[in-house]
Amino acid sequence: MIEIENLSKDYGPRRAIDNLSFQIDKGEVVGFLGPNGAGKSTTMNILACILPASSGTVRICGHDVFENSLEVRRRIGYLPENPPLYQDMTVVDYLKFTALLRQVPSRGVSAAVDRVLEACSLEDVSGRIIGRLSKGFQQRVGLAQAMIHNPDILILDEPTVGLDPIQIIEIRKLIQKLAEAHTIILSSHILPEITQICRRVIILNEGKIAAVDSLEGLTASLRKGERLFLKVRNSAENIVDQIQNVHGIISAQEEGPGEFRIDAELDSNPQDALANLCLQQSWGIVELRRTALSLEDIFLKLTLEEKVPEA
């Protein structure tokens, strides 16, 4: 349904997303999880044909987003981070306008509007001016707008951001209902939110994919360990064995002359022991550091807590 290959996007000299590749099948509900600035919105904007990619290809339903963007835009419904609402229109007028923009045939417009009003529980406010609605209702109008032409794919960028806990639960229920009939990509920087709605999670960090996994797989791989990088001047014969004997270290591998990749148990903090060993053996430490953010570090940047509404 959605195939992304080697997708990159540069804003001037800044690389916002770097070489993303993944696929999403029909009917899947996929979560884009990542801290702020990870590149979630950028990726979604590219999928929605708002922004051209710097390199790489995106195919949606077999159509390239760049070459055949009209076909792609017919098939997607997009709720951007800031819902694109005309504050001076009534809910009904706005939805009629979006239906016509999305090429819903004139005869089908009022049926389509009624359908989304019902789906998003907006019937009671249908005649109100959008600018006077609460944030929660505005978000629902944004969702209604995305699904007005009954698209195959829904792209929802942080649909619950800025809402109060009760509104969040309502929107979430709505998305769960939609998931029965649509392929959905949903972004969030809140872990529990994704775990409740999505079966598969793509974790983005600093523009790169940190993990693609099911939820069970993620939690399993989460608490495994951390990785260190060690560089020494005088490499000895059995240095790897000696390193592996240090308490807490699972394995060590020579990556280059005097360079080692070391996997350690979580929270074992073997740095002190390692440094001691190097001093004793006069290997001469050049560098000792943790490499690449582990999944856990990324999770620490995410919002793990969730406000629970008072009962």
Added chain:
Amino acid sequence: MKTTWIIAKRDMGSFFASPVFYVIATVFLFLHSFTFLNLLDSFSGQSFQAERFLGAGMSLSLNEMVVEPILFNMAVTLLLMIPVITMRSFSEEKKNKTLVLLLSSPIHLREIILGKFLACTGIVALMMLLSSYSTGFLIWLGEPEINPLLTGYLGVFLMSACFVSLGLLASSLTENQIIAAVISFGLALFLWIVGWGVQEGSGVVGEVVTYVSVLAHLVPMVRGVFDTGDLMYFASFIFFVLFLTYRVLESQRWR
């Protein structure tokens, strides 16, 4: 084409829903009526004197003394007001992030631009229509020549369409409506005055500058000279500026 109309209709709707339109239309009609009454007054005074001193056959030209100045006044008023009409077109949509809605819909960018062009020229046409009560009066009371009246109105309208296209270009450049208005006013005014310094026989450059100046094409039409060359000027001007707007919006996606 249908989408163009849908967008134009929404834009006009939001215009009529905001006080801006009513303020602009009221001020425009007030200024128009004021100049109209003044001109009419001085015309009747002068033609009364002319008849007394020069004999009954010698009537002054209603076209020259009332219609032409009224049309030029209208043109200047529109020059001042069109930037306010066009300033929101893209700036407001960018600021409120609603442009994303249009861009993510299965429609062409040119349909969006044409829709906004249509909406703004529609507003101007409506204002000109409201003001044409004065012309109705003239036809009822006197005997103005009809042809210069028609070409004159057409000329002012086409000039307005040029200014609208400039306004859209300015509005596509910025999120800030004030900046958009100032830029489009500057461009329009420049287009108006650019021919002023040109002397007769100042060579190719002079001819080019005169050709570009909007006045060089407006004046003959207001005087009743209908030339397809002038029509070509207006049409190609509008096309060119809308094309620039297209390129600006297209390039902004690439940043």
